[in-house]
Amino acid sequence: MKTAVYYQSMTGNTEKLAYAIASALPAGTSCEAIEAGTKSDADLLFVGFWTDKGTCPFDCAEFLSDLDGKKVALFGTCGMESDEAYYNGIISRVSGFIPSEDQLVGSFMCQGQMSSAIKEKYVSLLEKDPDDPRAKKMMEIYEAGIGHPNKEDLLHAEEFAGKIYDSLNNEAS
Numbered sequence: 235m236k237t238a239v240y241y242q243s244m245t246g247n248t249e250k251l252a253y254a255i256a257s258a259l260p261a262g263t264s265c266e267a268i269e270a271g272t273k274s275d276a277d278l279l280f281v282g283f284w285t286d287k288g289t290c291p292f293d294c295a296e297f298l299s300d301l302d303g304k305k306v307a308l309f310g311t312c313g314m315e316s317d318e319a320y321y322n323g324i325i326s327r328v329s330g331f332i333p334s335e336d337q338l339v340g341s342f343m344c345q346g347q348m349s350s351a352i353k354e355k356y357v358s359l360l361e362k363d364p365d366d367p368r369a370k371k372m373m374e375i376y377e378a379g380i381g382h383p384n385k386e387d388l389l390h391a392e393e394f395a396g397k398i399y400d401s402l403n404n405e406a407s
C-alpha cells in the first residue's frame with residue numbers, strides 16, 4: 235500500500251504535523267508540500283491543511299478534488315481551541331472536496347498558533363474598547379494557541395497516523 239503525506243502550510247504549524255505523521259509511517263514515506271498541480275500515485279494519502287475561513291486553502295481543495303480511487307486521511311490545524319464540533323465542521327467542509335470514488339478513512343485536527351498579525355488586529359480592537367467581548371475572547375484563544383502544535387499534539391498526530399496505517403495494512407494482507 236503506497237502511502238504518502240501531502241500538506242499545505244503557511245506559517246509551519248501544519249508542516250510540523252505532516253512530518254510527525256510521516257515519522258509514524260513506514261520508513262521512506264514521502265512528505266510533500268501541495269502546490270498548484272501536485273499529483274499523487276499513492277494508495278493511501280494523508281492530506282493536511284491550515285484552516286482558511288473555515289475550510290482548507292485553494293490548492294489543497296484542488297488537490298483533493300482531483301483524487302480518484304484513493305484512501306484519504308485528513309489532518310489540519312486551526313486557530314480555535316480544541317472544540318470537537320468546530321473541528322468536525324471543518325472536516326466536513328474539507329471532505330466535501332473529496333470525490334465519491336475516494337474513501338475518507340480518518341481525520342485529525344488540532345490548534346495551531348495564529349500569526350502575530352491576527353493578534354495585532356485584536357490588540358487594536360481592545361485599545362478602542364477594552365470590554366469588547368469578541369476581541370477579549372479571540373485574544374484568549376490566541377494566547378491558548380501559543381506553542382501549538384505542541385509535543386502532545388504531535389504525539390496524537392503520530393498515533394492517529396499509525397492506527398490508520400496499521401488497520402488498512404492488516405485489511406490488505
Ligand SMILES: Cc1cc2nc3c(=O)[nH]c(=O)nc-3n(C[C@H](O)[C@H](O)[C@H](O)COP(=O)(O)O)c2cc1C
Pocket residue numbers: 242243244245246247248249283284285286287288289311312313314345346347348349
Ligand atoms: C487568512 C486566515 C484565515 C484563517 N481562518 C481561520 C478559520 O476560519 N478558523 C480557524 O480556526 N483558524 C483560522 N486561521 C488560523 C490558521 O488556520 C491557524 O493558525 C493554522 O494553524 C495555520 O497553519 P500553518 O502554520 O500551517 O499555516 C486563519 C488564519 C489566516 C491567516
